[in-house]
Amino acid sequence: xxxxxxxxxxxxxxxxxxxxxxxxxxxxxxxxxxxxxxxxxxxxxxxxxxxxxxxxxxxxxxxxxxxxxxxxxxxxxxxxxxxxxxxxxxxxxxxxxxxxxxxxxxxxxxxxxxxxxxxxxxxxxxxxxxxxxxxxxxxxxxxxxxxxxxxxxxxxxxxxxxxxxxxxxxxxxxxxxxxxxxxxxxxxxxxxxxxxx
Amino acid sequence: xxxxxxxxxxxxxxxxxxxxxxxxxxxxxxxxxxxxxxxxxxxxxxxxxxxxxxxxxxxxxxxxxxxxxxxxxxxxxxxxxxxxxxxxxxxxxxxxxxxxxxxxxxxxxxxxxxxxxxxxxxxxxxxxxxxxxxxxxxxxxxxxxxxxxxxxxxxxxxxxxxxxxxxxxxxxxxxxxxxxxxxxxxxxxxxxxxxxx
DNA sequence: ACATAATATGAGCCCGCGCTCACATATTCG
DNA sequence: CGAATATGTGAGCGCGGGCTCATATTATGT
Numbered sequence: 001x002x003x004x005x006x007x008x009x010x011x012x013x014x015x016x017x018x019x020x021x022x023x024x025x026x027x028x029x030x031x032x033x034x035x036x037x038x039x040x041x042x043x044x045x046x047x048x049x050x051x052x053x054x055x056x057x058x059x060x061x062x063x064x065x066x067x068x069x070x071x072x073x074x075x076x077x078x079x080x081x082x083x084x085x086x087x088x089x090x091x092x093x094x095x096x097x098x099x100x101x102x103x104x105x106x107x108x109x110x111x112x113x114x115x116x117x118x119x120x121x122x123x124x125x126x127x128x129x130x131x132x133x134x135x136x137x138x139x140x141x142x143x144x145x146x147x148x149x150x151x152x153x154x155x156x157x158x159x160x161x162x163x164x165x166x167x168x169x170x171x172x173x174x175x176x177x178x179x180x181x182x183x184x185x186x187x188x189x190x191x192x193x194x195x196x197x
Numbered sequence: 198x199x200x201x202x203x204x205x206x207x208x209x210x211x212x213x214x215x216x217x218x219x220x221x222x223x224x225x226x227x228x229x230x231x232x233x234x235x236x237x238x239x240x241x242x243x244x245x246x247x248x249x250x251x252x253x254x255x256x257x258x259x260x261x262x263x264x265x266x267x268x269x270x271x272x273x274x275x276x277x278x279x280x281x282x283x284x285x286x287x288x289x290x291x292x293x294x295x296x297x298x299x300x301x302x303x304x305x306x307x308x309x310x311x312x313x314x315x316x317x318x319x320x321x322x323x324x325x326x327x328x329x330x331x332x333x334x335x336x337x338x339x340x341x342x343x344x345x346x347x348x349x350x351x352x353x354x355x356x357x358x359x360x361x362x363x364x365x366x367x368x369x370x371x372x373x374x375x376x377x378x379x380x381x382x383x384x385x386x387x388x389x390x391x392x393x394x
Numbered sequence: 395a396c397a398t399a400a401t402a403t404g405a406g407c408c409c410g411c412g413c414t415c416a417c418a419t420a421t422t423c424g
Numbered sequence: 425c426g427a428a429t430a431t432g433t434g435a436g437c438g439c440g441g442g443c444t445c446a447t448a449t450t451a452t453g454t
Contacts, residue, residue: 021441032403033443043442103300116360141373143364148353148373155352156345167340176338176345183380219412229433230413240412395454402449411439419432424425 001039003029008050013096017104022046048114051101055114058090062122065089070129076136076187077178079129084177087157088170095161102158123150130185138186149184153177198236200226205247210293214301219243245311248298252311255287259319262286267326273333273384274375276326281374284354285367292358299355320347327382335383346381350374 007029011020022043026033040046065086069079091098102115127146130137156177160168182188204226208217219240223230237243262283266276288295299312324343327334353374357365379385 022443023441026404034403034445035401037443038401141364141369143362144369144373147362147365148377151353151356152349152377155356156348159348159352165340165344167338168344172338172341176341180345180349180377180381183383184377186380218410220410223434231415231433232431234413235431397454398452400449400451403445403447405445407442407444409441409443411441412437414437415433415435417433419430421428421430423428 004031004036004039004046005050005053008046009094009097012050012100012104017100047105050097051105051114054094054097054101055118057093058115059118059121061090061093062086062118063125066122066125076133076185077182080181080185081174081178083126084153084174084181087153088174091157091161092170098158099161119150119154123147126150136187140185145184149181152180156180201228201233201236201243202247202250205243206291206294209247209297209301214297244302247294248302248311251291251294251298252315254290255312256315256318258287258290259283259315260322263319263322273330273382274379277378277382278371278375280323281350281371281378284350285371288354288358289367295355296358316347316351320344323347333384337382342382346378349377353377 004025007025008020011024011028015024022036023033025046026036029036036046040049065082069082074082123146126149127142130140130142130145134142157173160173201222204222205217208221208225212221219233220230222243223233226233233243237246262279266279271279320343323346324339327337327339327342331339354370357370
């Protein structure tokens with residue numbers, strides 16, 4: 001059962017969705033198609049299960065990162081960095097699978113929805129945090145700001161998976177996104193906060 | 198021939214890629230599959246042609262907007278607004294088609310590539326502009342900044358096509374993205390520059 | 395040991411896809 | 425008008441997909 005999910009992930013990553021037939025998955029997993037259809041009633045269910053699993057991991061990682069950072073009171077700068085860092089690490093876990101699930105799935109039904117729920121959850125956290133720290137930020141619409149921030153951070157991080165630009169290593173990415181977010185929030189980051197190494 | 202492209206676009210938008218069979222396209226276009234295959238040697242060619250056409254329009258709109266804005270010397274604020282405005286308008290033209298081409302196409306080969314070339318072209322313009330206006334901006338890596346800016350602006354604009362948030366009308370979107378970009382560039386926008394109405 | 399239930403198997407069904415090709419129709423010449 | 429060429433037609437081929445089900449294998453209970 002887990003073997004089936006692993007096989008699905010592998011084929012999706014290496015061959016793409018178009019060539020990811022249920023027969024191929026069964027063969028790779030070392031089981032018969034019959035068995036496959038005992039665990040997953042349809043191909044859609046199979047893919048959905050994989051997406052769900054991946055989204056679950058993402059959600060967990062995000063929540064625990066944020067929670068850990070929020071446990072002890074921190075500066076705005078540190079909190080923002082923690083969030084961005086979590087986002088980057090989230091994309092670092094099985095990036096190929098992440099990419100396929102986000103890009104190659106036909107229709108919106110299957111994978112994207114699962115990921116969106118994860119995204120919505122973080123959106124809630126970010127919104128609450130913005131609300132709570134309003135006094136330290138510039139005057140802004142919390143709803144809109146949440147939207148802009150999450151989308152931007154996610155998109156830049158995500159796009160780096162596709163066309164890996166040589167000039168954009170992980171540290172620079174985190175630095176730059178922090179700059180983007182902090183400045184957007186009306187906080188010019190202090191130089192010392194950057195480049196911890 | 199154009200009827201075929203229009204039919205393809207229509208089916209893609211309403212039924213999605215999975216249900217966009219060449220037979221269905223031919224029927225919708227009012228021609229026989231035979232004729233379809235006289236104009237387009239394969240399904241891939243058909244989709245590519247559609248993507249190419251769309252990308253061409255996008256490129257044209259972007260170039261002329263930028264060119265028009267750059268014709269007369271303007272403030273940094275105005276230039277940024279012009280760029281963002283162009284981006285928003287670009288997505289406003291047949292947004293459903295844009296979405297499908299960007300999201301639903303299997304593999305990276307077909308549609309995304311065409312759009313990426315358009316994107317790369319604007320990237321060149323933005324990079325050059327940043328280079329030329331360095332003195333007015335904060336100290337930054339032009340390459341990285343270009344990447345971050347284009348990605349963010351594109352992503353936020355694009356995402357609005359999917360889950361149209363009721364609280365994010367076009368004007369707010371442009372305002373907010375301007376804020377994001379200008380602040381990132383180290384220019385706190387003046388209040389008067391916003392809300393022209 | 396044997397019956398009964400639970401699980402695994404894979405040949406093959408059906409379907410719709412991309413695509414072809416023998417033929418029909420329209421257009422352009424002398 | 426009729427030959428020659430260009431263009432349009434659609435039944436149907438081959439293929440591979442998702443999926444089923446009669447059968448074989450294994451696990452469980454007494």
